[in-house]
């Protein structure tokens with residue numbers, strides 16, 4: 001590999017297949033660890049999502065990759081070049097900001113051409129690329145508009161076109177749908193996924209929306225208070241959460257503290273017993289609403305008597321909080337018309353305990 005000197009990035013001794021490699025990145029503001037020892041590698045063409053609650057360090061991590069924030073420690077490399085101290089325009093990244101940040105006084109075409117101009121692309125090539133990008137996001141007729149004359153969804157697409165125009169090695173997106181209404185958000189999610197697949201660009205995507213992360217990502221990094229809780233595929237994260245934080249953050253669930261006895265059964269604090277074959281020791285049982293079923297459907301599992309605490313009708317299903325032997329569990333069911341349970345009702349419910357995951361307090365056990 002070519003070793004460059006002076007103000008250019010230097011090739012790393014240690015090469016990797018990853019396009020983006022964050023090694024032990026930390027960012028401290030006074031005494032706040034906004035990002036705390038984060039290591040992530042993003043493979044070629046991969047769509048990786050940073051997911052976590054507000055304030056957990058997602059934007060800071062993304063800005064460290066883009067070069068807008070300098071890490072307190074750790075290194076960033078892109079295509080095996082050390083970029084830790086390189087300015088944003090030398091990193092070969094395209095970024096879509098949470099607020100889109102289109103230049104308000106410039107036309108759509110000028111916005112898209114901006115990065116190419118900075119990189120001194122020839123005029124003809126630039127114009128052709130602008131047209132190509134407008135076709136890609138299906139807005140060829142808007143080239144001469146100003147950003148203020150666009151809807152939120154259109155601005156979002158132009159921001160994406162601007163970020164992709166320079167054919168960046170890495171596309172960075174910070175909550176790109178947060179300013180869109182719920183229906184448009186779902187549609188844009190699918191469109192964005194298509195566009196990204198089409199251009200095969202390696203992508204780092206930030207969101208606090210678990211559904212967005214589950215539907216769009218190849219892999220998800222779940223962050224909490226500056227640290228990584230778990231990295232895995234959407235299936236891993238939903239079905240094999242490694243911490244109770246991940247279980248609670250992804251999807252609806254009940255997490256019960258308790259202990260697995262010598263017989264392999266789990267007993268929760270209040271006494272609810274779940275027969276099973278787990279390894280003895282303390283742990284938390286993760287129970288998803290869909291694992292609690294109505295006995296009339298003849299599911300496999302153990303049947304319990306439950307008292308309805310709360311019942312909320314959502315149209316496609318009803319979410320019901322039930323009390324089973326002193327523990328409150330959340331279930332979701334489509335009840336026959338007119339038969340939605342009310343608080344105080346008593347129901348029989350069946351739990352397929354073989355589907356229930358026990359998280360160990362000590363991950364080694």
Ligand SMILES: Nc1ncnc2c1ncn2[C@@H]1O[C@H](COP(=O)(O)OP(=O)(O)O)[C@@H](O)[C@H]1O
Pocket residue numbers: 029032033034052053054055056057058059060061
């Ligand atoms: N420039 C800054 N100065 C001081 N604190 C900051 C700065 N930027 C971010 N923070 C703090 O770092 C933490 C992580 O912020 P951020 O990365 O924006 O989180 P997220 O994008 O996950 O909501 C927050 O507590 C935030 O207040």
Ligand SMILES: [Mg+2]
Pocket residue numbers: 055058059060
């Ligand atoms: Mg943010």
